[in-house]
Amino acid sequence: MTNDERTKLQRLLGVMSNDDILNYLGSLDYVFTYLRNSVPEHALETTTIQTFVEYHIHSYACLNDNILRRPPFSTIQLQYIIDLYERIEENAFDKVLRAYVKKELVEETFTDKEREHVLHVFSRMTFEKETIAETLKSIDSWISMLKRLMIRVLNANISLDVPLQLYLERTDLWSDRVSNLDLDTFQVDDDILLQHTYVILRGLETKQKRNNQLTQQQQQKISEIQSIEGQREKVQTWFDTTARVTTGPKVLKPKIRV
Template sequence: LREENGYIINYEYGKTKEVIYDYDEIEARLCNRINRIRSIDTANFNYFNYQFELYHQDISIFNDIRRNIKQEQLSTDEKVKLQQYLRNTKLDDVRQFLGSLDYVFTYYRHATGRPTTSTLKESVKALIHNTSHLHSYILNEKQPFANIQLKYVINLYELIEELVFDEVMKNYVKQELTTDVCVNEEEKENIIGQFIRSTYMLDNIPQQLKDPRVWLSVLKRLIIRVITANIDLNVPMQIYIERTDLWNEDLTQYLDLINITDNVLVRHTYVILEGIEAKSTQNY
């Protein structure tokens, strides 16, 4: 007994194994918290997509879709028509359309047994219960995209992806890819030359890979899908160029022929891209 305040110290306090819950207090606190939670209108919920799932080709959404839905290339005329339409479209709409395709692709990666002639609109309605957050280009038959068949869906995505890079992302490329990548102009030209000689100027390279535009497309995909994520930029580019998900399906059979020198690194990607574009412009 402590004389100064008249209470007894219980040295056994806290040693018991019993737990006594004050359920009334718990209920009151939970009710108070729940009452503060905002109600969510799922019908009008704005979804956002996880990017950079393409970090490794073994989990690439593109390879999964190709396994389930045989893919083909759009005709040249169809590509030109769609490109022209997209260039006359607001960039915000193009970006939102691409984002909606990202979301749709997460369903396509598990879609087995879908007929390749099924359209974008038909397949989305069959696979996705809530489509209110998708861009109107996917479901609106008045637009040229809703009726595109599933066998062309990856080619369509790549078409839009390249436009987004040219019109938007090109202005926001990582500083590590644009500033002080090479010591001087001589090193820069040397790196570009090594890449070109190892790729579309290679003597035994198939005719399909001799077109610089093929390589420009692959380099853009490499920047968008891989380099935008937080990866080591000081590794040989060859490691990523070998990834099948960066290539059109009809070209993957030739990847074993490509052997880019080890001193051409991932951080040189944008410099090489600009170099090939400049040389292509001079040749036309």
């Protein structure tokens, strides 16, 4: 899926209602069940979601309309269905599930010192590590992964006193751009626990926001400098042109006597 297609999908997901997002996510889960258990040989990667559902899922009355009738969702090819699912997951977390984070996970459960320590250790051992894989150097990829972890794992009743590393090394929680070899390039201390997931996520989101603001400020300064330089060039060009006209040699026409 191209960046333009991802951007378009992101805009469309942004205006969808919370119920539609959750229903669409559930519908894709239903489609995944068929893809895992009974994939026909002629269901190619280029087959659209709509075509696959119409030909291979006999009962689809419960599926969200986006899958069957609304482009561009219905026309997305099967090879991009995981990418689509992950984007919907992130939107579902931001718009719906974030408001229902477990009490044991919220920031108020920890002191300021504890939160700062956890975030510092985690950052130093992951995306700030010099030898980490290129695919893991972006703070955005960690934010996306932690949101998936919140949705897929932390919605269930599981023990929170286990090392977070056990989940960070699971390839199914990462995008397909991250490989097993990439995940071997970092190791988070065992005292960073699953319970710290949301604290880390919030800390990374704050860092991301600061980075984006700094980038915007730098771009604005560059634009202002370029604008000033452009004005100076125009003034200099005008000055040079005017100077040549006013200082050029005068041509005297001879007077003709009658």
